Amino acid sequence: MSELLLDMQSLIGGYGGNDILKGASLTVAHNEIVVIVGPNGAGKSTLMKSAFGLVKIRQGAVVFQGESITNMRPDLVVRRGMSFVPQEKNVFPSLTVQENLEMGAYLRKDGGAARQMERIFEIFPRLKERRKQAAGSMSGGERQMVAMGRALMLDPKLILLDEPTAGLSPLFIEQTFERIVEINKLGIGVLMVEQNAKQALEIAHRGYVLAMGRNRFEDTGAGLLANREIAEMFLGG
Amino acid sequence: MDVTDLLQLAIYGVVLGSILTLGAIGVSLLFGILRFSNFAHGDIMTLGAYAAFAVVSILHTPVWLALPVGMIAGALVAVAADQLVYRRLRRTQPVILLISSFGMALIIRSLVQLIWGPQDRSFIKGIDMPMHFGDLMVSPQQLWILGGTIVIVIAVHLFLTRTRMGKAMRAMSDNMDLARVTGIDAEKVIIWTWALGGALAAAAGVFLALDTRLTPMMGWSALLPIFAAAILGGFGKPYGAIVGGMIIGVASEMSTAVLPPAYKPATAFAVMVIMLVVRPNGLLGARR
Numbered sequence: 001m002s003e004l005l006l007d008m009q010s011l012i013g014g015y016g017g018n019d020i021l022k023g024a025s026l027t028v029a030h031n032e033i034v035v036i037v038g039p040n041g042a043g044k045s046t047l048m049k050s051a052f053g054l055v056k057i058r059q060g061a062v063v064f065q066g067e068s069i070t071n072m073r074p075d076l077v078v079r080r081g082m083s084f085v086p087q088e089k090n091v092f093p094s095l096t097v098q099e100n101l102e103m104g105a106y107l108r109k110d111g112g113a114a115r116q117m118e119r120i121f122e123i124f125p126r127l128k129e130r131r132k133q134a135a136g137s138m139s140g141g142e143r144q145m146v147a148m149g150r151a152l153m154l155d156p157k158l159i160l161l162d163e164p165t166a167g168l169s170p171l172f173i174e175q176t177f178e179r180i181v182e183i184n185k186l187g188i189g190v191l192m193v194e195q196n197a198k199q200a201l202e203i204a205h206r207g208y209v210l211a212m213g214r215n216r217f218e219d220t221g222a223g224l225l226a227n228r229e230i231a232e233m234f235l236g237g
Numbered sequence: 238m239d240v241t242d243l244l245q246l247a248i249y250g251v252v253l254g255s256i257l258t259l260g261a262i263g264v265s266l267l268f269g270i271l272r273f274s275n276f277a278h279g280d281i282m283t284l285g286a287y288a289a290f291a292v293v294s295i296l297h298t299p300v301w302l303a304l305p306v307g308m309i310a311g312a313l314v315a316v317a318a319d320q321l322v323y324r325r326l327r328r329t330q331p332v333i334l335l336i337s338s339f340g341m342a343l344i345i346r347s348l349v350q351l352i353w354g355p356q357d358r359s360f361i362k363g364i365d366m367p368m369h370f371g372d373l374m375v376s377p378q379q380l381w382i383l384g385g386t387i388v389i390v391i392a393v394h395l396f397l398t399r400t401r402m403g404k405a406m407r408a409m410s411d412n413m414d415l416a417r418v419t420g421i422d423a424e425k426v427i428i429w430t431w432a433l434g435g436a437l438a439a440a441a442g443v444f445l446a447l448d449t450r451l452t453p454m455m456g457w458s459a460l461l462p463i464f465a466a467a468i469l470g471g472f473g474k475p476y477g478a479i480v481g482g483m484i485i486g487v488a489s490e491m492s493t494a495v496l497p498p499a500y501k502p503a504t505a506f507a508v509m510v511i512m513l514v515v516r517p518n519g520l521l522g523a524r525r
Contacts, residue, residue, distance in 0.1 A: 052418065078420035086418065092411040095404065103408045106401070107420040150419065 004063070005030050005158050005189045006082075011050055011060035019058070020046045022213035026191075028158060033180070033190040035221065037197040038210035039233075044193040045087070047210060048160050051191070052084045053077050065157065079107055083151035087162040090147035093136025097127050100135050100146050104153030113153065120149040123182055141172035148179065152188070159183065161192035165199075177203050201225050241372040246490045252379045252448060254486025255386035259441035260463035261470065261478035262393060263434030269410030269473030270430050271327070273334050277318060277341035278438050279460030283453060284345050285311035285439020286446040287353050293360060300360050301381065304443050311439025312432040314345065319431045342457065350453045358451040382444040389440055390479060393433070397475065402429050410473055461502055462489065465509040471519025480520050484508060 006028040014020035020043045028034045036044045049055045051062055053074045062070045069077055074084070083104075092100050101120060105113035121128035124145045130138065135146050144164055151159050164180065165173040173196060181203050184190050194200035201207050204221035209230055217230055224230055264278050289307030292298055318341050326334050360378075367374040397403040405426050409416045417423055441463075442456055449455070466485045470477025485505045492504035512520065 054418070074418045075420045075422060078418070084418045086415065089412055089415060092408045092415065094411050095407055099404050099408075102401075102404060103416070103419055103421065106405060106422075154420070 003029060005032070005065060006051060006191065007061075007063040008047070008051060009061050009063075011047065011057055011062070013050060013055055013057035013059070014046060015055065020213050021050060021055070021057075021060075023060075024210060024213055024215055025060075026208055026215075028189050028191050030157075031184065031187055031189055032205045033184050033203060033221075034192075035197070035200045035204040035207040036191070036193045036210055037200065037207060037224075038216070042210040043213040044210050045162050046213075048162060048191060048193050049084075051077075052082065052160060054084075075107075078154065078156075081154070081157040082160065083154060083156040083158075084160045085144075085147045085151045085162060085164065087166055091135040091138075091143050091150070093134065095135060096132050097135055097138075097146055097149075098131040100150050101127075101153055104150035108154055112155070116153055116155055119186075120152055123152075123179060124149055141168050141175070144168065144172075144176060145179070148183070152183065156188060158189040158191065161190065163193055163195055165194065165196050173199065198225065243491065243494060245373055246494055247487055248373065248375060248379070250487030250490035251483065252382050252486070253490055254483035255382050256441050256445045256448065256459070256482075257463050257466045257486050258479050258482030259386060259389060259437045259444065260459060261466035261482045262390075262475045263437040264463055264467040265470065265473055265475050265478040266406065266410070266430055267434050268467070269475070270406065270413070270427060271323075273323070273327075273331065274338070274464070275434075276335065276338040276460065277345060278434070278463065279456035279458070280342045280345040280349070281311050281315055281318075281435050281438040281456070282442030282445065282459060283349055283451075283456035284314055284442070285435075286442035286451055286455065287349050288439070289443045290353075290358060290360060290446065290451055300443065300447060301385070304385070304440060307439045307443050308436040309439075311435040311437075311442070313435070315431040315435025315438070316428055318345075319428070324427075346453055346457065353451075353453075355453060360447055360451070378447045382447060385440070385444060389437065393437070393475070396433070402426065406430055406433075458502075462486075462505040465505045469509050469512055469519060471521040474519065474521045477519055477521030484512075484520075 004027050008026045010023050010025055011021045012019055012023060024043060024047050026047060036047060038044050046055055050057055053072045057071050061068060064080060064082060069080065092103060101117050126142060127145055127149055135143060165176050168176060177199055180190055201221040201224050207219065207221050207224045208215060209217040217224060260278060260282060264275065267273060267275050285307040288310035289303040292303035292306045293300055322337055322341060323334060326337055365376055367376045397407055405421050408421060409423065409426050445455055445459060462485055466481035467478050469484060470481030485508060488508045489501040489504050492500060
């Protein structure tokens, strides 16, 4: 098996014949937190979604754990150990918290769902308290916990997070980043797109700055934070 | 008109409401998942009723034994209609799917006429004596319809809340895209939804035939009140369909106290329109 968990090379593609990615590349190693930052319209979410079969890739390759998954259907990607938390509408509102988590384990046949749910309740104790509550009646921050919990039910190797802190209060933003670090400590790779670039890069092992569908910079989280040019351009000085 | 007459009408209303409820749950579930109004639903009712009738007339079984056979027939026809026709059109414009369901309705109805002929038929031979409760009358069939509906609705509730497939149906109805990225096998859930909707429609058809009689048009004429019930309850909300079905059923029957019976379908729609003005997303729909 290769060293890399995820390897995306020179991707060109987008939605409906409109190329948003123009040669972007990205890798995630085992157990790594990788953040994609960049201006609006840079193709950050598109790049991440292209790992999950949600974007039509015309050129380039996506390799996950040594196996090509280029343009593979999402349900097949999930089976291979990658899960995805969309930015919006990322819970089933009429289902209870517990049912949302159960749906995350829909593909699981080994009977380990109950054990995994207990582990998730340890990371998010709040979800255990609210397990019988309909997910749609919860706050934005709590819904984000449900969504991340759901994505962890299959015990993935890599979790993709699309702007996990969007629309959250500062307190919840902090908590969400803490949870992401905790998840990573379980041996799960994290790839995320974030608007709160500074905070995200603080917890990241590595980061990519994307612009116009191409890589602009690539460095360790600390390295990008220390780069004055990037700070001026993308991190608000 | 005295209180007894109104109570009597209310009983008829609950019986009609039971039939509409069973039809409306399927319509609502299918809409919730596929965003598609299946106009062949009424004719699946008809087919289910005739399939049960075939069992009763050939094997001379009681109706309640023939009911599961009718439900299986309804489920099979619904799944076949989806796999042969609707599945291929799912990615086209909604109006094409809608019109194709009209075509499917005609095909199923023609099939029923071809096999069983155009004449009316009945599950019950001769006159069945109603039972008296004080001044109120209830026929044994009406009790069967009510009891059968209660059992089926409870079974559907348990299915939707306790089984993996039932929960996946609710999840798909909530958010199809999220269901796909979660790894839920959408096609499989869709097939099960058609099977459930078809079986419930067939049960509604058998009950409607028990309450009245079998005609090739029976399901088609029930289709509009069923849609009214589903919309009233909040389209895509199976639990709303139960409330909607009962309200439409009772309102339709009670209206005959003051209006000629021919206005029953009109009453159903008047109730629906008035309620929608007050609650645009249906009774159980999200408040705006």
